[in-house]
Amino acid sequence: MxxxxxxxxxxxxxxxxxxxxxxxxxxxxxxxxxxxxxxxxxxxxxxxxxxxxxxxxxxxxxxxxxxxxxxxxxxxxxxxxxxxxxxxxxxxxxxxxxxxxxxxxxxxxxxxxxxxxxxxxxxxxxxxxxxxxxxxxxxxxxxxxxxxxxxxxxxxxxxxxxxxxxxxxxxxxxxxxxxxxxxxxxxxxxxxxSRISWSFVFMFILFGAFLVKSGAGDFIIALSRTLASKMIGGPGFVAVLGSGLMGSVSGSSVANTVSTGVITIPLMRKAGFPARFAAGIEAAASTGGQLMPPVMGAGAFIMASYTQVSYVTIISVAAIPALLYFLSVGFFVRVEAKRSKVIATEDNGISITQVLKEGWHHIVPLAVLVTLLIQGFTPTYAAGLSVLAVIVSSWLSKEHRMGPTAILDAMAQGAKNMSTTAVLLVGIGLVVNVISTTGVGNTFSLLITDWAGGSLFFTILLVAIASLILGMGLPVTASYIVLGTLSAPALFNLIAESQLLEMMASGTLPQAASAVFMLADPSALTALAQGMSMDQAAALLAQIPGDFKSMLMNQALGAESVAMILVTAHMIIFWLSQDSNVTPPVCLTAFAAAAIAKTPPMRTGVTAWKLAKGLYIVPLLMAYTPLIGGDAETLLRLTIFAIFGMYALVAAMEGYLEDKLSILPRLLVLIASGMMLWPKLDLWIQLIGLAIFLVIFVIGHKKYSNTVQATSAA
Incomplete structure (x- = not known):
């Protein structure tokens, strides 16, 4: 076989x-x-x-x-x-x-x-x-x-x-x-x-078309099925893994849904998952495809253009947040699998060794792409050589060798896939031009800051509402372009100021940056050296003229940190722009999955919206923690607690963790999730939250195992 x-x-x-x-x-x-x-x-x-x-x-x-x-x-x-x-x-x-x-x-x-x-x-x-x-x-x-x-x-x-x-x-x-x-x-x-469209976006869409034509899609699904075959809720994890891997090269949530969903949704339904849940999982997982490097729709390329940060840096800092999102969807799969008694997918007798032996050559083009990007080649050049790598590696396959006809078909399909995106991006350029010409972007950013009262959380909330409204009529990429132009400056300033205030309050502000405050208050140097309350720091910072704040931020935070804060602001907006894929009343990705599962579209959209909660949690972590651009030790700590914190949150939402949760354990799990996810808490508080979660998890697992054994014996 x-x-x-x-x-x-x-x-x-x-x-x-x-x-x-x-x-x-x-x-x-x-x-x-x-x-x-x-x-x-x-x-x-x-x-x-x-x-x-x-x-x-x-x-x-x-x-x-x-x-x-x-x-x-x-x-x-x-x-x-x-x-x-x-x-x-x-x-x-x-x-x-x-x-x-x-x-x-x-x-x-x-x-x-x-x-x-x-x-x-x-x-x-x-x-x-x-x-x-x-x-x-x-x-x-x-x-x-x-x-x-x-x-x-x-x-x-x-x-x-x-x-x-x-x-x-x-x-x-x-x-x-x-x-x-x-x-x-x-x-x-x-x-x-338009320049981004005809360069980066087209070359990567062409690369994706060649990968699909070479049989890489079959390899991705086969690999996902093999990896998930022994896992609890295996068919659901096939959807998560398959959609993540497919989305990393396709960059389109709808294309991801209809290409993998025709396989994964019937698999999930056959295994025992409810039909609406199966469609929701596929929609949520496929939405994450636009968050997964290296393609990320057109987002990574546009983000690199806006921030002047290299494409390689963009996709490298996007990897951990994308992983957290897919894990959050996977936690819903595990919880529902336990509740619906879905154990594993059918064992088709195919080992991962066999899958890799037959399809290892599909990994070569991706390896070529990543290697060239790391070596400093431009994304367009790397994508062009990777297309050649797809053709050459396909000759190692018995079934998908790409001859002249297949090559022409892949080129034609890539062009067709690009057509609607190209026209859309060119048209959106007209809106961006008006925003920059009239200064509406700066005005809107100032208004967002005013409406939110200077609160970073409420600013993110306003951006999320705006993205949902825009997403009712704009595709994800266009929504990100418009929102990024309008609201990124406000978000950037608030994140940078929050970090600056923490340095002022803790007395760790560099001396060169402290000198700027002499313009407002000559006596401030002593207070800055000793530290102060956050309210005092905010009052002192408010005395600095706006023209000097950017200089102050560069001196205090450093040029590299400022660049990462700008990337963080754009990444938050890009993530929030994805919510229209799974949020009614539009949610085109959820509608596509509903059509395959034959479930009510709007109710499927509500389910997908619930399962995609990572779209809101991870951006908050980006805003309040160094999840983007942090050092290795900090990222490891953040990632570990974020994983367990999101699992606890999913369990609290569903009322199920290895076994059904009664009111008190469910409340404790919710508290534990807050202790692990809340960014400003001390390490020992996060550890206590982790301990609470693990204790309830172990108790529930033993109870679940005993129930399974009793059922088997009966």
Whole structure:
């Protein structure tokens, strides 16, 4: 028996990803044309990201035009018109307009600057039509919310910004200036977000497509089933392991759900897990795929661009938080398995040695990728060489050797997978441009700080609410971009100030930083050297002018720590942006899992929301502890207590730990979880919490074992 041949016979429960995300046209001639364009786009982007030296504006315009063409051909304006002659003519006009846009930028950009950036008729027409094309293509792929958001943002700049009073009043720009900044400059739709899209994001999506085509998905599921086969609740852990490993290369929670869920959800239901729980576990685990390095959706690349911290650093500090999240989902699996009497998955007689023997070559491309990144190569270069490693390593397989046809199929699939993401990121660039041009981001950050009363916890709570609201209409990546632009400065300042206040209160502020306080109070040096209360420290810090605070933070905390605090702020926002995947009323990932499990979508969303509680706990740990950027000893302590603390919290929520918990043990377990997770408590308090949890765990395990033995004897 082949260890990697696990895919079940197609059933009514299975969902085809293409059918789930888009409604493709039925014309075979059109499909061949789409295939050819996809190959061309893949080859062109590989060239651009390796040896090409074209201007970034040209590349971004080509990127938008190419993938916009795919969207126009794959997704009709209205499903009812999908094969009508009128629809095809309209789509042909869109394609012609996209091609014309690229040619106009290439041949007429210099003429614009020769005129002193004064628009002529052609500039007005092309820039206006290009923005309208972006709105239409995004509407086809993501619905009306994002186009309406873009329209509101653009009209704010030129129309109604001057009509509103207060902090968000904006005097306005001319339409010509807005069109120039939106279209011709590197700040708008062809700005940094577009650059990230055509470089990092595309290359890693292409890498993921090649991995899937080479059979790596089968290997991941087979490996997960083998590793989890002897575990209590084995099929649930197959979902957790499989979705984590698959998500580390796919970066898409919905794609993760429908690709692994068709296998894991039936497995969990067959083993005895409730159907809604099985769907919720798959949705929660698949959501974690966007938190798992090295891909993390597009988040890691955008975060690296925003923070100016290297991509390698981003994915290295993201690893432990991602591990904690998947463990938290796994704890729900174990608790439910105990309660539902799910012991282990069926033993198919395949050992892990056999799985690795047949599929070890799938590990080679990932090893190549990680090695190249550690050696300092750029992510795009590393991804390009890793694609070659996938092809070469596939030749070691008997069933998935990639010849010319398979290579072309993988390139085409990678381009198709990229199409909706590319159009979306280009369009979101328009919103980001408005935020930076008008200063709305700084205003919003100041308002968040004001509304939260300077409280870090309430600031995170406000960001979480905002992310949920945005997530009802924006995909995760777009939601992170908008929220990161708006609220990251406020979150960064509060985290940095909290660390600065602790140093002031403890008397450990460096002397160079203490000298800054002489500007406000010459007598402060003595108090700073001796230490003070947190209230006194806050009052003293409030006397420092805002212009000097950034200098003070750099001197007190150090440039490296400040950079890690900025990464922490963005990582918190990125994590909170994931909640729309599993939080009703949208929760697309949960809806996908519900369709496979045939469970009520909204109730499945509620279950997934409960099972994904790590999305809220881990960001709080990031904010209040050095979980991002801490030293090895600190990270070890934090990780150990976080693991047991989250397990205790899951048990308290479910009322079950090895056996059913009565009111008093359940309350004690809840208290123990707080003692282990609360960041400001002393080590001895955390140890007491751990001891309480372990005692209740051992008692419950003995009771559970006795019950099982008595049942077996009967």
């Amino acid at each position: 082949n260890a990697l041949s696990h895919s079940p016979t197609p059933t009514d429960n299975e969902i085809n990803l293409d059918d789930f995300e888009t409604k493709h046209r039925s014309s075979s001639r059109l499909n061949r044309f789409v295939f050819a364009i996809s190959i061309f786009l893949a080859v062109a982007h590989i060239y651009i990201n390796t040896i090409g030296t074209l201007p970034e504006l040209w590349v971004s315009a080509f990127h938008f035009a190419g993938f916009g063409t795919l969207c126009a051909l794959l997704i009709p304006a209205n499903p009812k018109w999908r094969d009508s002659k009128v629809a095809l003519i309209c789509d042909a006009l869109i394609v012609i307009a996209l091609v014309g846009m690229v040619l106009y930028i290439v041949f007429f950009e210099d003429a614009l600057y020769a005129r002193g950036v004064t628009f002529d008729t052609g500039d007005w027409i092309v820039s206006s039509i290009s923005i309208l094309l972006a709105l239409e293509l995004i509407r086809r792929t993501s619905g009306w919310f994002i186009p309406l958001l873009i329209i509101v943002a653009l009209t704010y700049v030129v129309l109604w910004g001057k009509w509103i009073g207060g902090a968000f009043s904006f005097p306005g720009l001319s339409v010509e200036t807005l069109l120039y900044r939106s279209f011709f400059s590197t700040d708008g739709m062809f700005g940094s977000i």
